[in-house]
Amino acid sequence: MIELVNIKKGFGEKIILPDVSAVMETGKVNLIIGSSGSGKTVMMKCMVGLMPVDQGKVLYDGQDFTNMSDHEKKEIRQQIGMLFQGSALFDSMTVEENVMFPLHMFGKGTLRDKKKRVMECLERVQLKDAAKKFPAEISGGMKKRVGIARAIVLNPKYLFCDEPNSGLDPQTSLLIDKLIKELTLEYNITTVINTHDMNTVMESGDHIVYMYQGRKQWEGSNKDIIFSKDEKLNDFIFASDFLRDAKEMRQLEMFQESNWRDKLKKG
Amino acid sequence: MFWREFMRQCVDIGIGSFGIVFIISLFMGGVTTLQIAYQLVSPIIPKATIAQIVRDTIILEFAPTLTCIVLAGVVGSKIASELGNMRVSEQIDAQEIMGINTKGYLIRPKIMAAMLMIPCLICIAGFLGVWGGQKVGELSGILSAEQYWQGLRSDFKPFNIFFALIKSFIFAFIIASVPSYYGYNVQGGALEIGKASTSAVVVTCILILFMDYLLAALLL
Ligand SMILES: Nc1ncnc2c1ncn2[C@@H]1O[C@H](COP(=O)(O)OP(=O)(O)OP(=O)(O)O)[C@@H](O)[C@H]1O
Numbered sequence: 001m002i003e004l005v006n007i008k009k010g011f012g013e014k015i016i017l018p019d020v021s022a023v024m025e026t027g028k029v030n031l032i033i034g035s036s037g038s039g040k041t042v043m044m045k046c047m048v049g050l051m052p053v054d055q056g057k058v059l060y061d062g063q064d065f066t067n068m069s070d071h072e073k074k075e076i077r078q079q080i081g082m083l084f085q086g087s088a089l090f091d092s093m094t095v096e097e098n099v100m101f102p103l104h105m106f107g108k109g110t111l112r113d114k115k116k117r118v119m120e121c122l123e124r125v126q127l128k129d130a131a132k133k134f135p136a137e138i139s140g141g142m143k144k145r146v147g148i149a150r151a152i153v154l155n156p157k158y159l160f161c162d163e164p165n166s167g168l169d170p171q172t173s174l175l176i177d178k179l180i181k182e183l184t185l186e187y188n189i190t191t192v193i194n195t196h197d198m199n200t201v202m203e204s205g206d207h208i209v210y211m212y213q214g215r216k217q218w219e220g221s222n223k224d225i226i227f228s229k230d231e232k233l234n235d236f237i238f239a240s241d242f243l244r245d246a247k248e249m250r251q252l253e254m255f256q257e258s259n260w261r262d263k264l265k266k267g
Numbered sequence: 268m269f270w271r272e273f274m275r276q277c278v279d280i281g282i283g284s285f286g287i288v289f290i291i292s293l294f295m296g297g298v299t300t301l302q303i304a305y306q307l308v309s310p311i312i313p314k315a316t317i318a319q320i321v322r323d324t325i326i327l328e329f330a331p332t333l334t335c336i337v338l339a340g341v342v343g344s345k346i347a348s349e350l351g352n353m354r355v356s357e358q359i360d361a362q363e364i365m366g367i368n369t370k371g372y373l374i375r376p377k378i379m380a381a382m383l384m385i386p387c388l389i390c391i392a393g394f395l396g397v398w399g400g401q402k403v404g405e406l407s408g409i410l411s412a413e414q415y416w417q418g419l420r421s422d423f424k425p426f427n428i429f430f431a432l433i434k435s436f437i438f439a440f441i442i443a444s445v446p447s448y449y450g451y452n453v454q455g456g457a458l459e460i461g462k463a464s465t466s467a468v469v470v471t472c473i474l475i476l477f478m479d480y481l482l483a484a485l486l487l
Pocket residue numbers: 011016034035036037038039040041042043085196
């Protein structure tokens with residue numbers, strides 16, 4: 001569980017996050033959603049300590065991460081896997097070496113075991129064939145997937161993904177969502193995802209935090225979102241006519257379902 | 268992993284700048300011979316003196332300082348832009364997140380590789396410079412190979428070599444550390460990488476010249 005307690009963050013005069021408190025739950029896919037520029041990336045970077053916060057603190061399973069010594073921070077960080085918005089692959093290394101990197105640095109076991117683990121991870125993101133290519137030779141979506149493979153290779157306890165499926169086609173995007181969800185449940189990971197992909201929201205949003213201009217505007221699950229009355233959230237999520245229709249259909253469906261259930265119970 | 272990175276840097280710095288060092292040291296030796304011959308016109312001074320002066324100028328000043336000024340451009344800009352690019356594309360952040368001490372992991376191998384390879388390059392530059400001077404002297408009919416060798420051997424002070432080596436270690440440290448600092452601390456985008464690498468090269472050159480002066484004043 002990761003807790004953010006009254007986080008404040010600004011750059012010079014400009015305040016990006018005035019006062020954010022939130023809880024990222026273990027074993028769930030926690031989504032941070034919000035329009036472009038609403039401070040999602042900044043919030044995630046504050047959470048992992050890449051950006052120092054101005055005020056407030058971040059707790060990892062009750063431990064105060066913000067005021068930890070460098071040594072203690074390192075220990076927590078070795079349990080963190082992170083995918084950056086721009087993938088951040090090491091461009092002097094091949095795809096395979098990129099995924100191998102954390103294993104080389106911190107992993108135990110023989111080179112053979114490590115190679116096996118790397119191939120396993122690449123297999124999960126369907127990139128086994130690209131193992132020998134350099135980051136400059138693969139597409140943006142492939143880079144994202146390599147980034148995910150690199151983030152999960154050490155079986156992290158905390159997984160952060162900054163827009164894991166922007167730039168991916170809908171099919172691959174779903175595949176990645178499914179993969180992240182599977183891993184989260186399988187290893188009981190605390191997963192935090194930044195996204196504005198509505199599929200992700202509906203498919204894997206166990207716990208959603210909606211950010212509006214640096215503030216937490218709404219919080220709930222993907223089931224709550226259908227019935228939410230929050231105007232800003234509705235404008236954001238159901239931006240197109242198509243999505244509004246889909247929402248109404250889903251509402252109807254869920255309504256009927258619960259009606260059936262009630263009837264079955266009574267009957 | 269540290270050793271791998273160290274070897275990679277050694278190859279980059281050593282082999283990567285060998286070509287340019289080769290060319291400049293040959294020309295440096297040749298031109299020095301020509302110019303010294305031009306200035307020493309008196310018939311009382313033996314021809315061998317030319318070789319002696321060429322030797323000392325090259326060992327004391329040209330091989331270490333001139334080569335390092337060029338290396339500041341070649342190696343320095345490469346280090347600054349490599350680290351700058353890693354910073355801007357969040358590769359350094361990615362390593363930081365893994366719990367890696369990025370300063371140690373990224374900068375230390377560069378400094379160590381530079382301090383190993385650059386003195387080697389400077390020794391090679393010294394030999395090539397002296398050799399180039401001899402060839403040019405012979406080809407342009409200024410002095411024969413025998414006269415040249417005789418000049419090289421007379422009044423040779425081993426301390427000069429020691430001085431050149433001290434210089435090269437200090438310059439090597441500057442060439443790797445100043446650009447590392449600029450590259451590592453880049454903020455912004457591609458434009459800033461360019462600016463950082465320009466400033467890195469300028470500052471490195473100035474520091475080299477300043478240290479050159481200081482060492483000459485202190486040790487000679
Ligand atoms: N290093 C920085 N220096 C100054 N301002 C910054 C910096 N990083 C982000 N910002 C500002 O913070 C605000 C939030 O940016 P952030 O990257 O968190 O947005 P985001 O929600 O991740 O958007 P997107 O969905 O487009 O990725 C933006 O207005 C941006 O200009």
